[in-house]
Amino acid sequence: MPAFAVALPAGVITRIGGRDGVPVPDAPARGALRPDLDVVFRREYERVVSVAARVLGSRDQAEDVAQEVFLAFNRSSVPAGEAGGWLSVAAAHTALNLIRSGRRRASNEETAASAVPLAEPDVAEVVVTLEERSRVRAALARLPHKQAVALVLRHSGLSYAEVAAALDLSPGSVGTTVRRAESALRKELTRHASSH
């Protein structure tokens, strides 16, 4: 069943909806809660924290970012069905802005000490130390913004089409952007490793 087999999952993956999630006048009044906020929050909160935590390396800070992002969502008229992607992109932007603006007080050492529990890498030979993680995040802050956002979103699981739409890139250039970012971060890790 060639066409059948190809067409079914392709639809699941490639179909992308989209509307600009800019706050609009019919958003809830200040102090009011969107009626769908509860459902969206419970569905997406963990994922949004995860995106921010990739940037920040700290669960506590990531939760602060997630709170900000959900409050912004509450004031917007982004449809609930599109909330997941919108929130992820917003979390990446906000977290990157945070580490760039110097609002982040923690030093690399503090970051390492308070780092979130680390999951096991799924590539057995890849071993990354806490110090390397904090170096990668420092390097992340120095990357061109678009590269950094693309990298974080891609590693957070957004598809190339989703990343492309979020950053106004062509899907074909997402790979190039992500590759450049990874190459830069890899060099940062290698440079440090070779200096020891």
Added chain:
Amino acid sequence: MRHPTDGVLRRLLDEPAGVAEADRRHVADCAQCLAALAATREDAALVGAALTAEADVDVPAAWARLSTAASASAAPVRAPAPVPARSARRGRFGELVRRPAAAALAFGVVLAGAGTAAANDWLPIFRTEEVAAIGLDSADLVALPDLEAYGTVEMTGDDDLRPVPDAATAEAESGLDVPEVDALPSGITGEPEYQVGGEVTATFTFDADRAAQAAAEAGETLPTPPAGLDGASVRLVAGPGVAQVWQSGSGAPGLIVGRAVAPSAFSSGIPFETVRDYLLSLPGLPQDVAAQLRTFTADGSTLPLPVPSDLVTTTTEDVDGEEATVLATRDRTLAAVVWVEDGEVTVVAGAFDTGEVLEVARGLR
């Protein structure tokens, strides 16, 4: 042909289906590109590991905090930059989720595998009676032999799925009973879209000269073709099929229930086993996969389903007395159940866990 860009190689790791066939073929045969691909994979894995952060959160406590802040919200809140909204994928980020999109696309490849294999690769003489998963590393996917280099592959028939207004029309046009879903899983509501596809035939005709040339270009030696193979054809027939597609809350397909006449195959002028064993010996097919395929096709009834084993887990379960293959992405964002009964293959797939898709599968009427 010029080498694909770094960006194309990067995408090949995550979304092989998004890379042009010509590029995939080039990479599979180009030592320089394979080396670059390996370096790209290493960098991606290293950075991925460095960026990994498990978000083990207390959702009820966070909700209490948010609802208090939002209700009281006198203080201005810094809004993130306006960004385009994206459709939401059902979030299951409770565990390490490293490459859900990659997994999702690989999953597409998995389900496409039956068709791809049927169209391009191993064409056993069989009448499908069951489906079995064959483990592959995703890197092998670009190394699978393209049989167009060894002869001609001709596709005929109605290979487009087209929407039809209702189940009755779908049944009339496909000649199949449209499975009725007993109870939709949570998050899925409303009426499905019905789609129908016609019968498709793929015919592979071996060409010894072309095969020898292709092997030489790849720096390989073509195994000597058995007598009678040159010009012999293998023909595979599958379909028609019907699909029901439910939208999820995000507008993306959330649940798919499909059924099609299962593939069967025929050869011309040469025993099937001869064709099969020769195709399996072609350069490019990993030896362990070839060995597995030989086993699977020994009784001429099992449709092999290539699975990128680093991204997808497979198990078998019973669905109404039939053995079903259950596939799940390791990040648990997608699952599918595939089984064959009375010459028809049925698939239930969606953004659910395996328990939920099995429940739907077992509830079909």
